[in-house]
Amino acid sequence: MTITTPDPRQGSASVFTAKSRARAFFQKYPILILLSIFWIVLMLAVAGLGHLVAPRDFMAMNLSERLSEPVGMGGTWAYPLGTDELGRDVVSRLIASIRISLTIAFLATLVSATIGVALGFLAAFLRGRAEQTILMVIDAQAAMPFMIIALAVLAFLGNSLTLFTILLGFYGWERIARIARGLAIAAQDQGYAAAVRDLGASPSRIYGLHILPNIASTLLVSMTLNFPEVILLESGLSFLGLGVQPPETSLGAMVGYGRDYIQSAPWIMLAPAAVIVVTTLCVSLLGDWLRDLFDPTLR
């Protein structure tokens, strides 16, 4: 038997054959994940810089070019994705919609995650009466159809983009709060949080530096589930005329208004619908992948 010294470049001596660098790369970043990252980055770029690359003003009408077909369906490159019932360029409208919808969805998800985690941790930390109160609020929120609340708030308080975003931020917080509370309570009883507490750590350190990173993966997955739902909720409210108001547009509003032309001009709603589907799928895929990436025991 010979003793082989492990290659110091590798972490440990291994009986497996060395992988090529390309294979190792694709094993760490699967092709689907790379595509998702690419798509999300593209969407973020569109959200950030879309107005610079939009071929036309998204509100500019050209009534002589109403309902013209997109490129694949007999149209010309003048309007690559066709035009809508008022002769507005679908590409430019799509870019404007992505900007609005993604901004709303990201901010709203962030708001709901912040509220949820804060209240969940508070409940886990305080226990007793305060926890019961928070749980009651959570149950009350869960028992009420959010659409009705949203309608009421928008009807009474009027509509602005800021208010709309904050309102959507209240969607789904109760689920995140429940998860955060449950996981935090479990973590408190598990050794690591108790051990750090025994070291004399302050509650903010225990929750912020130890419990939060440990439960972040689960929260992240829950947030990626929340994100598509916020987009769909935004679409629903916009469709009902209570969300993003014309002349502003959003993915949901485009689908909603394009619905009337689903048989004669399906491209009006197909493009935003495809963006919704692909974006939400990519967010979910990325969430799952990040969850594994953040877990050192799975490395």
Add this chain to the structure above:
Amino acid sequence: MSDVLLSARALARHYPVRLPGGLLGRPATLKAVDGVDFDLARGEVLGLVGESGCGKSTTAKLVLGHVPPSSGEVRFDGAPVPTDRRADWRRLRRRMQMIYQDPLGALDRRLPIVAQIGEPFDIHCPDMPRPERRERAAALMASVGLRPDQAGSYPHELSGGQRQRVVIARALALDPELLVCDEPVSALDVSIQAQVLNLMSDLRDRTGFAALFISHDLKVVRQMADRVVVMYLGRIVEEGLPDQVFHAPLHPYTQALVSAAPTPHRRARNRIVLPGDPPNPVDVPSGCPFHPRCPAAVARCRSEVPSLVRDAGRAVACHLAQSAGGDLSPAPRALKAKVA
């Protein structure tokens, strides 16, 4: 006495419980710890032994201020130990630390071990410059026998013994005066146990911490402890030097406990087999709590609770071991046969 670091006086912890029977269940009191007295001098290691459920771990929690005592008090360096987990309690963690039974559970699996070993500095010495914290964490790692290249490892990448070393290094980071070790080696296999125990003895010689060393393993306690306390059903039944307690046990329970420990030399040992299970701490027998299982119990044991009588560094709570003159002598082994 000024060199008493820790003292417990009439320490008790009772939990209200409901007996089985759902809503109709009768409320009762579980006496996890019921009137325990002991002192721990600076630099002394006090071993706490007893079977599971006898209140060893609850005693540890009371000592550390994790749970408030139902009655009695714990004094650390003359001052009562706070139990509210506020700033005072947290500051006291500098001086009293704990070592856990399950090192993997006590470590954050998302942080490299060097960060966890250095965490006490982050918590208690925010003014300490970062390079010094790193240096001291590295020194701690070296002192418990971890290699410098393991600094970036995660807990799940280490063996059980190495994890326990990490926990020990973290506990000793701030030179605590008191270390509470709750079954520190019972989750490790025997060869690793010896390593970790030797490491703890070495560290103790170097830093001079006092320790409350809890174990159900008599060999381990014997190796580590300067003095031994035997607990049964939340009470102290016997106390003394390890050699005295393990060679000449006074209390019938200790006699049985010692006889049950395997030894390599005595082949035909005289094992005392106790009948029955330890009684439910909700329903402690009247008189001496040990009398239903005691091979030597007499009528008096059923009615009168024996008090812990101290004499020349030893103490025992047994009517049979306490003779009228105040001297303590081992309880006779088979009195029952004689009486019957």
